[in-house]
Amino acid sequence: MSNIQKGKYGEELAAEFLIKSGYKIIDKNYKFSRYGEIDIIALEKDTLCFIEVKTRTNNNFGSGLEAVTKEKLMKITSCIQKYIQDTKIKFKNYRIDVISIELKNIKPEITYIKNIGAD
Secondary structure, three states, X not given: OOHHHHHHHHHHHHHHHHHHOOOXXXXXXXXXXXXXXXXXXXXXXXXXXXXXEEEEOOOOOOOOHHHOOHHHHHHHHHHHHHHHHHHOOOOOEEEEEEEEEEOOOOOOEEEEEOOOOOO
16 A cells, blocks of 8 residues: 555545544645645534544554644644635634544554644
8 A cells, every 4th residue: 555545545534533423524635735735624513623634554753643743733724724714714613633543453543632733
């Protein structure tokens, strides 16, 4: 499985997980070329969630959660600002979440961290 295929598979698993958890998927793979993309945009009650999905088959280069650095969060924030500007969507609450998918075992392991951008 190539890295692109692995990433897409992880995003599919993450979307299924979110839907089963009561989220409504609003958008996927929103691209803002200069800064990258937002993997999943979902609604949980009155909060618009911008979700970064990291898929790993091993931890040779660190865990999926470790891959979301301050620099990555800054890029995601820039994408969020552009998304809100382009779509003119207004919500009371926004947050950045991370879903880490580990494909090391037969059953994928999903770790979901909400509001990772908060200090």
